[in-house]
Amino acid sequence: MENRVVITGIGIYSCLGKNTEEVRDALHAGKSGIGLDPARKEAGYRSALTGMLERPDLKKLLGRRERMCLPEQGEYAYMATREALEQAGIDDDFLKNREVGVLYGNDSSAAPVIEGVDVIRAKKNTVMVGSGNIFQSMNSTVTMNLSVIFNLRGINFTVSGACASGSHAIGLGYLLIRQGLQDCIVCGGAQEVNLYSVGSFDALSAFSIREDDPHAASRPFDKDRDGLVPSGGGATVILESYESAKRRGAPVLGEILGYGFSSNGEHISVPNVDGPARSLRMALRQSGVKASEIAYINAHATSTPLGDYNEAKAILEVFQGLRPYVASTKAMTGHEMWMAGASEIVYSLLMMRNDFIAPNINYEAGDEVTSLLNIPRKRVDTAFDTFLSNSFGFGGTNSSLVVRKMA
Numbered sequence: 119m120e121n122r123v124v125i126t127g128i129g130i131y132s133c134l135g136k137n138t139e140e141v142r143d144a145l146h147a148g149k150s151g152i153g154l155d156p157a158r159k160e161a162g163y164r165s166a167l168t169g170m171l172e173r174p175d176l177k178k179l180l181g182r183r184e185r186m187c188l189p190e191q192g193e194y195a196y197m198a199t200r201e202a203l204e205q206a207g208i209d210d211d212f213l214k215n216r217e218v219g220v221l222y223g224n225d226s227s228a229a230p231v232i233e234g235v236d237v238i239r240a241k242k243n244t245v246m247v248g249s250g251n252i253f254q255s256m257n258s259t260v261t262m263n264l265s266v267i268f269n270l271r272g273i274n275f276t277v278s279g280a281c282a283s284g285s286h287a288i289g290l291g292y293l294l295i296r297q298g299l300q301d302c303i304v305c306g307g308a309q310e311v312n313l314y315s316v317g318s319f320d321a322l323s324a325f326s327i328r329e330d331d332p333h334a335a336s337r338p339f340d341k342d343r344d345g346l347v348p349s350g351g352g353a354t355v356i357l358e359s360y361e362s363a364k365r366r367g368a369p370v371l372g373e374i375l376g377y378g379f380s381s382n383g384e385h386i387s388v389p390n391v392d393g394p395a396r397s398l399r400m401a402l403r404q405s406g407v408k409a410s411e412i413a414y415i416n417a418h419a420t421s422t423p424l425g426d427y428n429e430a431k432a433i434l435e436v437f438q439g440l441r442p443y444v445a446s447t448k449a450m451t452g453h454e455m456w457m458a459g460a461s462e463i464v465y466s467l468l469m470m471r472n473d474f475i476a477p478n479i480n481y482e483a484g485d486e487v488t489s490l491l492n493i494p495r496k497r498v499d500t501a502f503d504t505f506l507s508n509s510f511g512f513g514g515t516n517s518s519l520v521v522r523k524m525a
Contacts (some may be wrong), residue, residue, distance in 0.1 A: 123295045124524065126207025126368040127356035128464045129186040129198035129306075132452055133169035133331055133349055142468045148497060150333035152347050158313050158320075165325035167335050169349025169452040171311050180267065186250030189230050191418035191457075193306035194352030195222060195260045196267065197428040199304055202354040203268070207368050210269070219272030219300050221291045222260045223283025223307035225456045230254035234310050260308050272300050274325045278456075279327040280511025281418075283307055284353065285459025289355045289377035290518055301362040307460035309350030314330075326421065336453075337480040338419035338446035339426050339488040346420040349452030356452075370524045371465055375504075376405025382514025389425050394432040394508065395419075397452050399517035401506060402436070407488075412442045412474055412520070413502035416466045418510045419446035427506065430488045441492040442506075445478035459509035459517060466505045471522050473501045483492050 120186060128135065133151025134144035144151070151169050174197050176185055203209075208218070227506055230318040234251040238244055253259060258276040264275045271296060277287040284307020291303040297421065309315070319325060326345040328335040337343040363370055378401030382393035402409055415433060419426045426446075447465045448454075454461050475498040483489065504525040510516045 119424065120296050121291045122360035123300055123357055123364050123374045124360050125355055125372045125374065125467065125489055126358045126363050126369045126370060127202040127267055128355040128371065128467055129205065130202030130353035130461060131197040132172050132298060132454065132461055133192045136197070138468060141473060144450065145465060145468060146474060146497065148450065148479050152332045152335060152452050153508060154329060155313065155347040156330055157323050161313050163172040163320050164323065165320060165327050165353055167326055167329060167347045169311060171351055178405050185266055188352050189227050189251040189254040189310065189389050191224060191227065191310040191350065191352065192260050192263045195264060195306060195308040195354065198352040198354040199268065199410045200266055200319070202356050205369065206356040208356070208367065210277055213269045215300060217272040217300070218270050219303040220261050220270045220274050221303055221305050223277045223279065223287040223456045224257060225278040225280055225283050226365055227255050227257060227310065228316065229310055229312045233312050233441045255339055255396045262513065264304065267304065270304060272303065274514060280516040281453070282459050282515045282517040283456040284461065284507040285507065285509035285517035288355055288357065288460060288463060289379065290347045292377050293375045294440050295357055297306050302356065304354060305355035305357050305460065307457035308352040309358060309455040309457040311350040315390060324422065326365045328394060334480050335368045336421045336449050338417065338421045338449050338478060339430065339484055339486045339491065339493055340481045341483050343421045343426060346422055346454035349454045350457055351454060351461065353457055353464045355478055356458060371471060372515065372521045373524050374519065375407055376401040376520035378404060378518040380516045384489065384514060387512050389428050389510055391428045391431045391435065393514055394429055394510055395435050396514035397518045398432060401520050405520040407504060407520055408439055411504050412506050413445045414466065415442050415445045416462045416505060416507040417444050418508040426520045427485065427487050431490055438447055443475050443494055444491045445475065445494055445497060447476060449481070462507050463521065464518060466521065470502060470505060474499050479480060
């Protein structure tokens with residue numbers, strides 16, 4: 119018998135706010151978290167646009183050794199995980215006496231790598247790099263740090279799936295719990311926001327250059343979109359078997375019903391229609407949910423010309439003639455990269471639990487394909503109980519999740 123998989127806690131640290139309450143309010147108001155980073159211009163960036171985040175002060179929360187091993191994105195993940203565990207009613211005793219796992223999406227840790235190499239080049243002495251650098255610079259930095267800090271003793275590894283990493287982490291957690299291999303897993307995604315982390319994206323001219331109006335720069339589905347805006351932070355989703363949650367009287371925020379995935383198998387950076395469409399179909403098929411039951415799609419749409427166009431075609435192909443609301447929260451947050459697949463589950467849950475759909479801000483008019491979608495320009499105050507979230511990434515990796523509300 120397969121287990122039902124539920125969400126018992128969520129946590130978020132993003133450019134929209136430092137916790138779920140702040141983020142919920144920002145989503146409700148259609149508030150942008152995007153600004154300009156002057157340091158990027160000094161470093162030769164084509165675009166200085168980015169999500170604006172304040173680094174958390176962890177001195178009162180963690181010891182020196184723990185702080186030394188955490189990179190920037192690990193700090194965001196730590197803050198999100200603290201909030202999610204608290205909301206789920208999971209304390210230290212529970213963690214010490216249960217095999218709670220951790221699966222987190224993270225596909226790079228640029229700043230510690232560059233800083234460590236700079237020290238070696240300047241000092242000609244590897245000892246000067248410091249003992250914490252190795253733990254900050256590995257791609258698995260987030261899961262290794264969270265597992266130690268929170269005494270997580272179940273499954274423990276990092277999911278690297280480009281911009282679908284956070285979504286795949288949740289999907290894999292769902293599969294493990296459904297099969298009875300784990301009862302509870304801390305899942306999520308994290309992305310650093312320093313200027314080193316996205317220099318290569320800027321080199322590809324992937325970013326919007328609408329610097330005169332940062333809040334209007336990220337324009338998913340709009341005909342005048344000119345590129346994405348990089349962003350980041352940390353998002354955590356506590357997955358648990360329904361039986362485990364019921365036994366301990368935990369809050370149940372939603373149920374994961376389906377996980378779809380696919381690979382485009384074509385160009386390394388140019389998305390197609392077939393791969394995303396197959397991911398969408400698989401998620402619906404596995405969930406047992408009819409396309410007509412999906413009230414809201416949190417689209418991957420990053421504000422790139424071809425990416426948004428092809429995702430719109432995939433949605434139209436799968437949802438033939440249906441009119442679910444389709445919006446991308448990236449209009450407000452920018453593209454949170456490895457974190458996005460997890461944060462957008464958090465954003466969608468906050469909307470579903472509070473009976474509204476956030477606006478796709480900056481959408482004025484679509485192109486010949488995106489204009490066929492039901493894209494809300496203003497907040498929609500409505501109750502809904504089922505949503506689908508898309509996440510796609512370089513290399514043609516695709517992930518789709520179907521989530522239903524539980525009382």
